[in-house]
Amino acid sequence: MSHSLPADIISAENLTKRFGDFTAVNAISFTVRQGECFGLLGPNGAGKTSLARMVFGLSPRTEGRLTVFNQDISDHSREIKARLGVVAQEDNLDPELTVLENLLVYASYYRLPRSIARERAFEILDFMDLRSKANAVVDELSGGMKRRLTIGRALINRPELLILDEPTTGLDPYARHMVWQRLRQLKESGTTVLLTTHYLEEASHLCDRLIIINQGKILEQGVPEDLIDKHVGQYALELGVSPDMQNKLLHWSSEWLKSFQQIGDDLVLYSDNGPAMADDLNQRIAGEHLPVSYQRLRPTNLEDVFLKLTGETLHGVRGGFEKSYEER
Incomplete structure (x- = not known):
């Protein structure tokens, strides 16, 4: 029917x-x-x-x-x-x-x-x-x-x-x-x-x-929920790391990434498999003694979608370069 x-x-x-x-x-x-x-x-x-x-x-x-x-x-x-x-x-x-x-x-x-x-x-x-x-x-x-x-x-x-x-x-x-x-x-x-x-x-x-x-x-x-899944996936991993070190983290996490945001000393990595990505990165960070001031794994939300689409938050804080990866 x-x-x-x-x-x-x-x-x-x-x-x-x-x-x-x-x-x-x-x-x-x-x-x-x-x-x-x-x-x-x-x-x-x-x-x-x-x-x-x-x-x-x-x-x-x-x-x-x-x-x-x-x-x-x-x-x-x-x-x-x-x-x-x-x-x-x-x-x-x-x-x-x-x-x-x-x-x-x-x-x-x-x-x-x-x-x-x-x-x-x-x-x-x-x-x-x-x-x-x-x-x-x-x-x-x-x-x-x-x-x-x-x-x-x-x-x-x-x-x-x-x-x-x-x-x-x-x-x-x-x-x-x-x-x-x-x-x-x-x-x-x-x-x-x-x-x-x-x-x-x-x-x-x-x-x-x-x-x-x-x-x-x-x-x-x-x-x-569909917009979140489409643009940023299920998880966001926030890291405090200097810009000159961020490319190394992006290289290490490339197989997990759906997209990312660089905002000064803040790096946000988006993935559908956040816990696995965080575990893998933590092992690499510890192995190379990379200075990371903070780290937080959280569910994604509409703020992440808006940030990805505009480079800004809903309250006007400008983000940095954003790039999408093909899922592997």
């Missing part, structure tokens, strides 16, 4: 956004399937927010094609927005109203009957673990509580597509993980999620698929 693929909720073809002479989004193409969490991963200024603003109809595209729910966003903005929930990067709650009042005021924008609005508001308060704060003024809330309220407010119209622009920026680890838990629950309930983030752990935890963006262009797209 054949199974049809989920429908495309968002479809973008050669989507471009310019501000004067500056191109913020440069001919980007992607699709978001029903029920998945799709990530836009990249550093600050990469074009993620500009892309998200086009999807929820706040910023017109310069060129290209963009449909949401199979409708052109330019021609059907009102109908599309009624089916969306949007969480902007900035805090736009009303600080002088209570938590409950913020939800009820937002519900009025969708012309929900007051009884239904109150019912949904309390459902959201329970879901976001904010029931005890229903009558608290927003200014009294912690940053994590405010963020949960902002996300909850976007659910008042029971959206089919939830768009989140950097939803956990500025949150402490506990608050961030609590938001992640709620977003996973939303996805499991069938809500489609479009997430912009520069947090690698966030993208790995939440995204079924993602695109990696830098300087307005897509560098790569796919399932996070």
Whole structure:
């Protein structure tokens, strides 16, 4: 029996956004399937927010094609927005109203009957673990509580597509993980999620698929685990060794290597067989008394993929020369 693929909720073809002479989004193409969490991963200024603003109809595209729910966003903005929930990067709650009042005021924008609005508001308060704060003024809330309220407010119209622009920026680890838990629950309930983030752990935890963006262009797209396997393999071996000694280590490890990065006195070796490579190198290093200031074997992650693709980390630290080896 054949199974049809989920429908495309968002479809973008050669989507471009310019501000004067500056191109913020440069001919980007992607699709978001029903029920998945799709990530836009990249550093600050990469074009993620500009892309998200086009999807929820706040910023017109310069060129290209963009449909949401199979409708052109330019021609059907009102109908599309009624089916969306949007969480902007900035805090736009009303600080002088209570938590409950913020939800009820937002519900009025969708012309929900007051009884239904109150019912949904309390459902959201329970879901976001904010029931005890229903009558608290927003200014009294912690940053994590405010963020949960902002996300909850976007659910008042029971959206089919939830768009989140950097939803956990500025949150402490506990608050961030609590938001992640709620977003996973939303996805499991069938809500489609479009997430912009520069947090690698966030993208790995939440995204079924993602695109990696830098300087307005897509560098790569796919399932996070597949991208890691494709570009850097399973393991990264980090070594502190002077640049004049690094070529010797590269020669010794060539049979194991998938790729590598040289960043000053740091050498990162990528391999699908990290433990064996580390054991072999340690024997050679000990045999020749090679000075190595530190060594760490770890699983690879999306930061390694971004570093390989750009020569920089997501936080702007420039790497060095990179070369790929054919697997033997």
